[in-house]
Amino acid sequence: xxxxxxxxxxxxxxxxxxxxxxxxxxxxxxxxxxxxxxxxxxxxxxxxxxxxxxxxxxxxxxxxxxxxxxxxxxxxxxxxxxxxxxxxxxxxx
Amino acid sequence: xxxxxxxxxxxxxxxxxxxxxxxxxxxxxxxxxxxxxxxxxxxxxxxxxxxxxxxxxxxxxxxxxxxxxxxxxxxxxxxxxxxxxxxxxxxxxxxxxxxxxxxxxxxxxxxxxxxxxxxxxxxxxxxxxxxxxxxxxxxxxxxxxxxxxxxxxxxxxxxxxxxxxxxxxxxxxxxxxxxxxxxxxxxxxxxxxxxxxxxxxxxxxxxxxxxxxxxxxxxxxxxxxxxxxxxxxxxxxxxxxxxxxxxxxxxxxxxxxxxxxxxxxxxxxxxxxxxxxxxxxxxxxxxxxxxxxxxxxxxxxxxxxxxxxxxxxxxxxxxxxxxxxxxxxxxxxxxxxxxxxxxxxxxxxxxxxxxxxxxxxxxxxxxxxxxxxxxxxxxxxxxxxxxxxxxxxxx
Numbered sequence: 001x002x003x004x005x006x007x008x009x010x011x012x013x014x015x016x017x018x019x020x021x022x023x024x025x026x027x028x029x030x031x032x033x034x035x036x037x038x039x040x041x042x043x044x045x046x047x048x049x050x051x052x053x054x055x056x057x058x059x060x061x062x063x064x065x066x067x068x069x070x071x072x073x074x075x076x077x078x079x080x081x082x083x084x085x086x087x088x089x090x091x092x093x
Numbered sequence: 094x095x096x097x098x099x100x101x102x103x104x105x106x107x108x109x110x111x112x113x114x115x116x117x118x119x120x121x122x123x124x125x126x127x128x129x130x131x132x133x134x135x136x137x138x139x140x141x142x143x144x145x146x147x148x149x150x151x152x153x154x155x156x157x158x159x160x161x162x163x164x165x166x167x168x169x170x171x172x173x174x175x176x177x178x179x180x181x182x183x184x185x186x187x188x189x190x191x192x193x194x195x196x197x198x199x200x201x202x203x204x205x206x207x208x209x210x211x212x213x214x215x216x217x218x219x220x221x222x223x224x225x226x227x228x229x230x231x232x233x234x235x236x237x238x239x240x241x242x243x244x245x246x247x248x249x250x251x252x253x254x255x256x257x258x259x260x261x262x263x264x265x266x267x268x269x270x271x272x273x274x275x276x277x278x279x280x281x282x283x284x285x286x287x288x289x290x291x292x293x294x295x296x297x298x299x300x301x302x303x304x305x306x307x308x309x310x311x312x313x314x315x316x317x318x319x320x321x322x323x324x325x326x327x328x329x330x331x332x333x334x335x336x337x338x339x340x341x342x343x344x345x346x347x348x349x350x351x352x353x354x355x356x357x358x359x360x361x362x363x364x365x366x367x368x369x370x371x372x373x374x375x376x377x378x379x380x381x382x383x384x385x386x387x388x389x390x391x392x393x394x395x396x397x398x399x400x401x402x403x404x405x406x407x408x409x410x411x412x413x414x415x416x417x418x419x420x421x422x423x424x425x426x427x428x429x430x431x432x433x434x435x436x437x438x439x440x441x442x443x444x445x446x447x448x449x450x451x452x453x454x455x456x457x458x459x460x461x462x463x464x465x466x467x468x469x470x471x472x473x474x475x476x477x478x479x480x481x482x483x484x485x486x487x488x
Binding site: 019020023025026037044071073079080081084 | 098259382384
């Protein structure tokens with residue numbers, strides 16, 4: 001596969017970018033996310049996390065059990081500020 | 094030392110070396126900054142112990158604001174120096190930190206805030222900071238999207254700025270490693286005992302004996318101090334923040350509302366990065382996200398910048414402020430434990446102060462001049478009751 005293969009389309013992160021990050025010793029998905037910006041675009045990792053996880057597992061000798069997904073951040077999908085600016089309907093926390 | 098595919102030095106693998114001159118607990122911006130500054134002065138027998146990955150703690154969770162606008166002279170002067178160091182950081186360290194001096198625009202919504210704002214501007218001017226008072230109309234010409242009917246006055250310092258926090262950590266770590274410092278990730282300090290003239294640190298990857306220990310564990314620093322019988326008065330507070338979809342660059346300054354603690358800026362990626370103060374009475378370190386934060390922020394933001402109503406939130410997260418009772422850090426050796434150095438209690442502005450604090454700390458530890466901040470910010474001040482409170486704390 002070309003090293004220019006796209007892993008994260010939102011943030012233009014290539015296979016070579018992820019491989020370089022792993023070669024730096026940053027072998028967990030959270031570290032790959034931070035070093036490359038992968039998973040911080042509009043899809044919030046829905047497309048790229050599986051591929052990044054696979055590459056991290058390979059860095060651990062193929063052991064998928066050590067790979068944890070990165071913390072999912074609210075909201076589930078991009079949502080406008082106006083939704084949250086409405087007066088309180090009693091829902092909280 | 095092992096290089097990466099592009100020649101960088103990677104974090105240390107395997108157990109830490111058994112003996113070192115200085116062990117630094119905490120691989121955040123403060124710990125890594127001190128490690129780099131020590132190494133630059135020839136002190137390379139240093140081991141940094143980080144319990145997680147780089148940027149896992151507050152250093153990786155903050156909004157990246159750097160400002161000279163403070164309410165106490167100590168903070169104004171330190172931040173003048175820290176911002177100068179931020180401006181030369183990319184060249185010195187060889188990493189892009191997306192530093193941009195667009196200024197900080199503080200907004201007052203109530204007439205009663207004017208006197209304090211004017212006094213702070215006067216103090217900052219006396220220190221040589223070019224902050225100036227602005228009318229609502231002047232603020233509106235700087236940020237046309239603001240509904241200026243909501244504010245009574247403003248102040249602006251064009252020299253304040255924003256940066257991207259994470260590369261500071263990789264840059265400091267890389268430069269420290271290159272000079273022979275050990276940086277251990279995923280290595281937790283479980284116990285510290287005083288042994289002879291030094292300390293033995295029990296870690297999840299083996300023991301290290303150190304002549305001196307620096308506690309740079311941020312919100313986790315009270316736990317570390319407790320291992321040596323030292324009680325610290327700082328406490329963790331959850332502060333939340335969010336990032337929006339990217340927009341074409343349009344926003345020059347970081348904007349902040351004094352009364353609510355709302356702040357927002359545009360990163361070099363185009364996202365609006367924003368937070369606000371939301372009370373939290375939970376105990377301990379809490380990093381969960383709350384709907385209450387989104388609501389508090391959205392209401393204040395949409396009222397002040399109506400055009401942001403349609404702006405989409407991408408993600409929300411939290412980080413722990415390391416809150417000291419008077420808003421100032423806790424530094425130096427606590428009474429009765431010589432060789433144990435505190436670098437904590439920075440109340441949400443540790444990141445912006447780290448460049449200068451790391452420099453003066455290393456200078457002192459290397460046998461050079463002792464900056465006056467180490468006497469002013471002693472732990473003992475809380476027992477003595479000599480406090481000067483910093484009031485300009487946001488988020």
